Amino acid sequence: MSEDIYVVGVDMIKFGRFPEQSVPQIASKAALGALDDCGLGIQDMQALYCGNLYQASAMVGQRLLQEIGQTGIPVVNVANACATGATAFREAWTSVKAGLYDLVLAVGVEQMGKGLLGGGAQKTGIPKEGLLGSGTMPAVFAEAGVEHARKYGTTFEQFAKVSVKNHHHSTMNPKAMYQIETPLETVMNAEMISWPNTKLMCSVNVDGSAAAVLATGTKVRQLGLMSRAVKVRASALTSDAWQERDLVMPDVNTCTRAAAATAYEMAGLGPEDIDLVELHDCFATAEILHYENLGLCKDGEAGKLIDEGQVALGGRIPVNVSGGLLSKGHPLGATGIANIYEVSTHLRGEAGARQVENARIGLTHVIGLGSACGIHILEKEAA
Amino acid sequence: MSEDIYVVGVDMIKFGRFPEQSVPQIASKAALGALDDCGLGIQDMQALYCGNLYQASAMVGQRLLQEIGQTGIPVVNVANACATGATAFREAWTSVKAGLYDLVLAVGVEQMGKGLLGGGAQKTGIPKEGLLGSGTMPAVFAEAGVEHARKYGTTFEQFAKVSVKNHHHSTMNPKAMYQIETPLETVMNAEMISWPNTKLMCSVNVDGSAAAVLATGTKVRQLGLMSRAVKVRASALTSDAWQERDLVMPDVNTCTRAAAATAYEMAGLGPEDIDLVELHDCFATAEILHYENLGLCKDGEAGKLIDEGQVALGGRIPVNVSGGLLSKGHPLGATGIANIYEVSTHLRGEAGARQVENARIGLTHVIGLGSACGIHILEKEAA
Numbered sequence: 001m002s003e004d005i006y007v008v009g010v011d012m013i014k015f016g017r018f019p020e021q022s023v024p025q026i027a028s029k030a031a032l033g034a035l036d037d038c039g040l041g042i043q044d045m046q047a048l049y050c051g052n053l054y055q056a057s058a059m060v061g062q063r064l065l066q067e068i069g070q071t072g073i074p075v076v077n078v079a080n081a082c083a084t085g086a087t088a089f090r091e092a093w094t095s096v097k098a099g100l101y102d103l104v105l106a107v108g109v110e111q112m113g114k115g116l117l118g119g120g121a122q123k124t125g126i127p128k129e130g131l132l133g134s135g136t137m138p139a140v141f142a143e144a145g146v147e148h149a150r151k152y153g154t155t156f157e158q159f160a161k162v163s164v165k166n167h168h169h170s171t172m173n174p175k176a177m178y179q180i181e182t183p184l185e186t187v188m189n190a191e192m193i194s195w196p197n198t199k200l201m202c203s204v205n206v207d208g209s210a211a212a213v214l215a216t217g218t219k220v221r222q223l224g225l226m227s228r229a230v231k232v233r234a235s236a237l238t239s240d241a242w243q244e245r246d247l248v249m250p251d252v253n254t255c256t257r258a259a260a261a262t263a264y265e266m267a268g269l270g271p272e273d274i275d276l277v278e279l280h281d282c283f284a285t286a287e288i289l290h291y292e293n294l295g296l297c298k299d300g301e302a303g304k305l306i307d308e309g310q311v312a313l314g315g316r317i318p319v320n321v322s323g324g325l326l327s328k329g330h331p332l333g334a335t336g337i338a339n340i341y342e343v344s345t346h347l348r349g350e351a352g353a354r355q356v357e358n359a360r361i362g363l364t365h366v367i368g369l370g371s372a373c374g375i376h377i378l379e380k381e382a383a
Numbered sequence: 384m385s386e387d388i389y390v391v392g393v394d395m396i397k398f399g400r401f402p403e404q405s406v407p408q409i410a411s412k413a414a415l416g417a418l419d420d421c422g423l424g425i426q427d428m429q430a431l432y433c434g435n436l437y438q439a440s441a442m443v444g445q446r447l448l449q450e451i452g453q454t455g456i457p458v459v460n461v462a463n464a465c466a467t468g469a470t471a472f473r474e475a476w477t478s479v480k481a482g483l484y485d486l487v488l489a490v491g492v493e494q495m496g497k498g499l500l501g502g503g504a505q506k507t508g509i510p511k512e513g514l515l516g517s518g519t520m521p522a523v524f525a526e527a528g529v530e531h532a533r534k535y536g537t538t539f540e541q542f543a544k545v546s547v548k549n550h551h552h553s554t555m556n557p558k559a560m561y562q563i564e565t566p567l568e569t570v571m572n573a574e575m576i577s578w579p580n581t582k583l584m585c586s587v588n589v590d591g592s593a594a595a596v597l598a599t600g601t602k603v604r605q606l607g608l609m610s611r612a613v614k615v616r617a618s619a620l621t622s623d624a625w626q627e628r629d630l631v632m633p634d635v636n637t638c639t640r641a642a643a644a645t646a647y648e649m650a651g652l653g654p655e656d657i658d659l660v661e662l663h664d665c666f667a668t669a670e671i672l673h674y675e676n677l678g679l680c681k682d683g684e685a686g687k688l689i690d691e692g693q694v695a696l697g698g699r700i701p702v703n704v705s706g707g708l709l710s711k712g713h714p715l716g717a718t719g720i721a722n723i724y725e726v727s728t729h730l731r732g733e734a735g736a737r738q739v740e741n742a743r744i745g746l747t748h749v750i751g752l753g754s755a756c757g758i759h760i761l762e763k764e765a766a
Contacts, residue, residue, distance in 0.1 A: 056439035056462050059753040062622050072624035072641055075755060076470055079439050079460045087459055091474060097481035237430075239445050241455035258455055370442040372458060 005096050006220045006229040007378065009038030009213035012341040014175045015206040015329035018111065023055050024063040027109035027209045030334075031068055034105070034211035038225055042069035045213070046101035049076050051088030051108040052333040064107060081368025082280065083237070084108060085210065085336025090235045090374060092214050102219040108338070109209040110331035137369065138202060138283065142194035144252040145285025149196070152300040154288060156196045160187040161306045162284040163201045163326050169313060170323025172354035177206045177329035201284035206329030210337035212344075227383065230344045233361070234266035234377040252286065255373040256293040256365065263363070263375040264295070271295035274317060274377070275359040276346055278339035280367045281324040291319070294365060294375075313354060321346070321354050336374055339364040347380035388479050389603045389612040390761065392421030392596035395724040397558045398589040398712035401494065406438050407446040410492035410592045413717075414451055417488065417594035421608055425452035428596070429484035432459050434471030434491040435716040447490060464751025465663065466620070467491060468593065468719025473618045473757060475597050485602040491721070492592040493714035520752065521585060521666065525577035527635040528668025532579070535683040537671060539579045543570040544689045545667040546584045546709050552696060553706025555737035560589045560712035584667035589712030593720035595727075610766065613727045616744070617649035617760040635669065638756040639676040639748065646746070646758040647678070654678035657700060657760070658742040659729055661722035663749045664707040674702070677748060677758075696737060704729070704737050719757055722747040730763035 011033030018026055027050070035041055042065070050061030056079035065075065080087040085108025092106035148154050167182035182200060190198035220229045238259040264270055271294060279294060281287035291302040296317055297310075305311050311319040322328045322342040325335065343362035345351045360380055367373045394416030401409055410433070418424055425448070433444030439462035448458065463470040468491025475489035531537050550565035565583060573581035603612045621642040647653055654677060662677060664670035674685040679700055680693075688694050694702040705711045705725040708718065726745035728734045743763055750756045 053440050056460075057436050059462075059464055059751075059755075062753050062755070065622065070622070070624055072621055072638065074620035075463070075622045076474060076620070077439075077462045079442075079462065080458070081442055091459060091477075094474075094478055094481045094483065097483070098477045099480070100477065237457035237459070238455055239448065239453070239458045241453055255455065368442075370445050372442075372445070 004217040009034040012210035012338045015177045015208035018207045027064045028067040030209035030211040045105045047074045047104045049088045049092040049106045051084040080372040083366045083368035083372035083374040084333040086374030102216040107211040108334040110333040112205040138194040141283035154303040158303040162287045163187045166324040166326040170327035176323040203282045203325035203330035208331030208334040210334045231379045234263040236262035236375045240371040259373040259375045267377040276356045276362045277319045279365040336366045387600040392417040395593035395721045398560045398591040401590045410447045411450040413592035413594040428488045430457045430487045432471045432475040432489045434467040463755040466751035466755035466757040467716040469757030485599040490594040491717040493716040494590045495588040521577040524666035537686040541686040542667045545670045546570045549707040549709040553710035559706040586665045586708035586713035591714030591717040593717045614762045617646040619645035619758045623754040642756040642758040650760045659739045659745045660702045719749045
């Protein structure tokens, strides 16, 4: 149990729209990429944990093996709304921690459609009143933003600056869906979806996949892979505790605060130790709230954080240097591993133009409707 | 890692048809039953692993907590065809083995419809050619039976006797869908679905749920629950290795043989040590094949096993004393935990009229299309 667990291989595909491909085909590219990243093959993997939301009943993991090699290994298919990828990664990590395996593959994949939540949400079977009734997802995160504005005076411009920042970051990320500078006036003048979030302050529906190979420290050393290996310092998963609202409408804050507390405790670290964060900016308002939920600043100071550029590349604690869900894109089941790819890439010093200097410890965060919050803390140890 | 893990609470509902209930409502009854079985409440559980196939995208675990108590614990939703329940149980077991928790809840649930695979299969997104094209599930298991007959001379009557046995067993199981003696001529003269399986040799579409509470040995002793606790000696999960047929059409034998080998090795036991078996009799032909796949007899001797009554209650190695999928019923996502309920009940000596005398070690087996095979070996230690 005391053995450390590492990410030794990790990859994501350039997010986009691939209607002509099957979900397993989309998944296969990231899976092979992660294996290639550490010089291993599917025959070296002892188990597969596969996260996909919209085809969660359809044995995506096994069909992925049909694409990349059927070796007879255990396959576990998981689904947890927008935390699906993080949950697949966590189950993979758990299996290694349990001593069952020393090399496992975690894959997250999603093929979205067009429309609200890619049109796929209607297929999930989540009761419609929660998803499409009085509280749509845009409305929930709009409401939470308005509440933040009411309490702390956060302005429309501050919310909009989140989108400007993340779009700017994405110009340096060749795997982001968009690489377009998006000035403040463009963001603020875009079509209003649900105040204060304009269309450019909502995450981008894209298809995508991401994958990670996890290994025990013993195995990493044995394979000579420690120089690029990234240690998993913490894995936390929570659901919403009881509240006076529909379960299907997540409290935007509580389960993130609970997961953050668990993750920081498990890692023996605090927010002040984190060098970069990839958090769940499904809407610009959400990013503002999560600065506080993750302890990156005190409650009420999120507006100041964005105003002062503290969360931009080069700032005190860069957030969503990948471009985030707002510009990199948000393929639901892939997102929780894509952000592990991003943080790992920085910790390895391989992030190119968007590299966070001297990044040693990073945090990833996702939150899913109805509800699941997953947080991982990763560390690159000194050589 | 060396700490043993136990089932301390376990339950299933009487299988039936509950179209007026939601999936979480169906799940809640078994979940509360398993908690009640060990005198604990949902507030004592540290995580929930929920298995459901047809609503795998729909956050069934979190919605179950809405029914029985939202405590903010991690929820993982898993799907693995007919091995869904076994996979949820295995992930729960893995989390305890990893040292993350010492008390967790595993739940399996399914609401079937009418028609082939309850009509729900069309909703799963599994490519249609595999499920409804040239090789339907009845055809696959019929073909495998015919192949067995060709190789070993297994007769129509021998296949039919499996159904007679399991229906007889179910007359002693108040939680089975049916409790009706079904004579050989009735089975053989029923509508032919796909030779040699008549309608009474195909599993019964029902709604159902089952649940188990898992705990570390330390926790079991601390709670004073050891007298009825059942030790998990082995958990194995496999997928089909490569073969010259569609992945979506499982090889009926290979992944079971691989899982059995893994499970026996993990337990340090062999088939000769097993006192009762609940195996995946989705069709009567399947049960015959699995006698051999699980090592209950030598290859080619399955027909003899059923002829001699060795697998009936009172025989050498009773199989599907619950009535099996053929008469108890087969709610896909629940089945893998329902068979753990059945074996645990015998190991505790609480199985009433169908009690397998002096049962100390039992094996559960499920196999799912496309493919996943899950095997668990359970033991009741001497007081």
